[in-house]
Amino acid sequence: MNGEDASRVPEVLFVCIHNAGRSQMAAGLLDHHAGGRVRVRSAGSQPADQLNPAVVAAMAEVGLDISHEFPKPLTDDAVHAADVVITMGCGDACAFFPGKRYLDWELEDPAGKPLVTVRRIRDEIDARVQALLSDLVGGLAEG
DSSP: OOOOOOOOOOEEEESHHHSSHHHHHHHHHHHHHTTTEEEEEEEOOOOOOOOOOHHHHHHTTTOOOOOTTOBBBHHHHHHHHHHHEESOOGGGGSSTOOOOEEEEEEOOOOOOHHHHHHHHHHHHHHHHHHHHHHHHTTTTTOO
C-alpha cells in the first residue's frame, strides 16, 4: 500500500550537541506523555560519552528512568525519518530536509549545572513537550 496512512504515528527527533541532557529529557518526557501515540528519538551532533548524571536524577524524581539511555549520533537518516525535528542549541549541525517541520527550542544547557537548575530546565521542557503533543495528536494529551 502506498500513500500516506492517516493512522501513521508521527515521529519526533530531539537534537542537541551532546545528546546527554536536554534532548534526552525531552525524548523521555514526550515518550511518557504520548503513550505510544508518537515515535520519539534523540541524537547529538557531537554525542557525549554518557548522560549527564543530574539529568538522570532530575528525571528519576518525576518517575522516569532514563539511566538505560545513551548519547546517540545525529544521522541524516534520523532527520529524514522524522516528521518534526526539534533542535536545542545545535546550531547548523542538523541537516535540513525540505518538507520537515523544524522547531528550535532555546533552553539552558544543563551541563555542569546543579540539580535545582536541571529541575527547572526539565520542567520547562515538560511544558513544551506537552504543548507539542497536543499539537501533534490533538486534545488527547494527558498531563
